[in-house]
Amino acid sequence: MNMTFRWYGRGNDTVTLEHIKQIPGVKGIVWALHNKPAGEIWTKEEIKDEVDYIKSHGFHVDVVESVNVHESIKLGNAERGRYIENYKESIRNLAEFGVKVICYNFMPIFDWTRTEMFHPLEDGSTALFFEKAKVDNIDPKELVREVSEASDLTLPGWEPEKLDRITELFDAYKEIDEAKLWENLAYFLKEIIPVAEEAGIQMAIHPDDPPFSIFGLPRIITGAASYEKLIEISDSPSNAFTMCTGSMGASPSNNMVEIAEKYANRSPFAHIRNVKIYDNGDFTETSHYTQDGSIDVKGVVKALHEQNYTGYVRPDHGRHIWGEVCRPGYGLYDRALGIMYLLGLWDAYETKRTEESR
Ligand code: DNO
Numbered sequence: 001m002n003m004t005f006r007w008y009g010r011g012n013d014t015v016t017l018e019h020i021k022q023i024p025g026v027k028g029i030v031w032a033l034h035n036k037p038a039g040e041i042w043t044k045e046e047i048k049d050e051v052d053y054i055k056s057h058g059f060h061v062d063v064v065e066s067v068n069v070h071e072s073i074k075l076g077n078a079e080r081g082r083y084i085e086n087y088k089e090s091i092r093n094l095a096e097f098g099v100k101v102i103c104y105n106f107m108p109i110f111d112w113t114r115t116e117m118f119h120p121l122e123d124g125s126t127a128l129f130f131e132k133a134k135v136d137n138i139d140p141k142e143l144v145r146e147v148s149e150a151s152d153l154t155l156p157g158w159e160p161e162k163l164d165r166i167t168e169l170f171d172a173y174k175e176i177d178e179a180k181l182w183e184n185l186a187y188f189l190k191e192i193i194p195v196a197e198e199a200g201i202q203m204a205i206h207p208d209d210p211p212f213s214i215f216g217l218p219r220i221i222t223g224a225a226s227y228e229k230l231i232e233i234s235d236s237p238s239n240a241f242t243m244c245t246g247s248m249g250a251s252p253s254n255n256m257v258e259i260a261e262k263y264a265n266r267s268p269f270a271h272i273r274n275v276k277i278y279d280n281g282d283f284t285e286t287s288h289y290t291q292d293g294s295i296d297v298k299g300v301v302k303a304l305h306e307q308n309y310t311g312y313v314r315p316d317h318g319r320h321i322w323g324e325v326c327r328p329g330y331g332l333y334d335r336a337l338g339i340m341y342l343l344g345l346w347d348a349y350e351t352k353r354t355e356e357s358r
Contacts, residue, residue, distance in 0.1 A: 001304060003339060004028040004314045006330065009035075012052065014326045019056040023336045025343045028060035030103075030314055032067070039070030039083045042090040046174045051097045054200055063269055063312050064094060064117035065103035065242075066206070069188070074108055074186035075172050079310055084188060084251040088195045095199035101268045101312060102196075103242045104110075105206040106185050108176065108217045109169050110140075112209035112247070118149060118320060119284055125319040128329050130210060130250070132281035140215045141166050170215075178218040185220065186233045204240045204269045205230065209247035210283070211254065223254045227263055243267040246275050246316050250283050257296050260303035264311070270304070272297060272342055273316035285317050285329065288338035298345050305349040315339050 003025045012034050020026055031054060033042055051061045067090055070083040096100065107112060115138075119129030120294030135143070144163060146212055176184075189203075196203050211222035220226055227241060241263060248255045264270075277283045286292040290299075304313075318334025320326060 001309055001342075002062075003026055003343065004030045004312050005335065005339070006030040006065060006314055007054075008327065009033075009050065013330070015330070015332045017054065019332050020059075024308045024340055025339060026059070026101050028062055028312065029054045029057075029086065030065045031061060031243045032064055032313070037207055038068035039072070039086060039353075041086045042067065042093055044093050047093055047097050061098060062070075062100040063103065063263060064099050064101070065093075067091075067102050067104055069104055069106060071109070071169065071172075073188050074106060074184055075176060076124045076187065077172070077178070080184075080187075084191050087188075087192060091192065091199050091201055091203075093193050095201050099201060100344065101202045101204050101240070103204045103206055103269055105208070106181070106188075106221060107208050107219060108173055108181065110214065110217070113143075113214055114142065114147070114328075121284065121286070122320060125321040125334070127285040127319040128317055130282060135214050135282055140170075170217075173217055176218060178220055181218045181220050182229065189230075189233050189239060193234050193236050193239050197236055202238050202240040202268045203310065204242040204267065206242040207248040209244070210250045211248050212251060220278075223248060223251065224262065225261055227259075227266070231266070236240075237266075238278065240269075241267040242269045242271060244271040244273075244274040244316065245295050245297065246271065246285065250275050251275060252277055252294070257299035257303055260300045260329045261307075264307050264309055270309075270311060270313045271316040272300060272313060273318075273338065287319060287334060288315060288341045297341070301342060301345040302349055305346060305353075313342065315342065 005020050005026050007015060007029050031050060033046055036042060053063050072079040072083050114128045115131040115134045116129040118126040120126055207221045207222055208219040212217050245256045248254045274286045274288050274295045274297050275283045276286050276293040288297055290297045315335040315338030317329030318331055318338055320331055321334050324331040324333050
């Protein structure tokens, strides 16, 4: 387990690399050029500047999250060719600076979606929250406005220009059902996987969050069956997964321990966090501690340990605790606690193995 921490970059994050340095066990920074619009080439100069800064703090830069996929590629429209070429160029450029894993997703229009950024928990902290009935009944534009106002930030994937184009985007997706979206993903993978292979990079697709359709838009990376389909498209080691226990696990039909047992070897990157799911389909994020949520986090770590998992791991969304003012889900404190829990579990399984082999 190679422990990492996601960071949003200089001037774009309340957390600094100096802070992260003080969390035990963190080896690498999960980074990105966060101001880069989807579809544009990540130039060598820009990459070098960020990589040098991160490395000067003693961290590796092996994992990028995300190189976002332009909407034209997901829609499979006439402009996709140009954006796919740009994407290939970014892959090659990142490889030159030692990047090993690129996380990306294939969710139409929205990235992860929540209805509340600062939902109060019983312990006095706040956390991200998903209210199913609200998403089922609200105009997406309204939700985006509400959430951005509450957090001073747009939803991920929600660049302001997208908001202006929302009607147009939704119209374009009227033609796209799940089968068509799979076709467009397969087309994209057939183009980029050979480039990734040559560059020594693993493309690790992130599951849809939440892992079911919202606003009538298709969502296809939702569980083990999606993984089987992806392997069918290409069983190259470069066609890989980001295992995200909180995203995929937000659907009670996904047993994340079984998924970890079966797919860890195809997942060079893992996001480990907990969510508490309610019977009505709502869910709230919680601490990483197994007992606080619905995901068997300790079972997942056990499954990884049993397979001698050497992939990159990061804690994921944390609660907002001790009055921290931060990006929703991406504060320092609760994610640091998450790391200590994950490392503690790992050490305990390690000790157990050593004792058993005596
Ligand atoms: C949420 C994240 C996602 C993830 C992208 C990957 O916090 O896990 O936004 O970075 O979906 O492309």
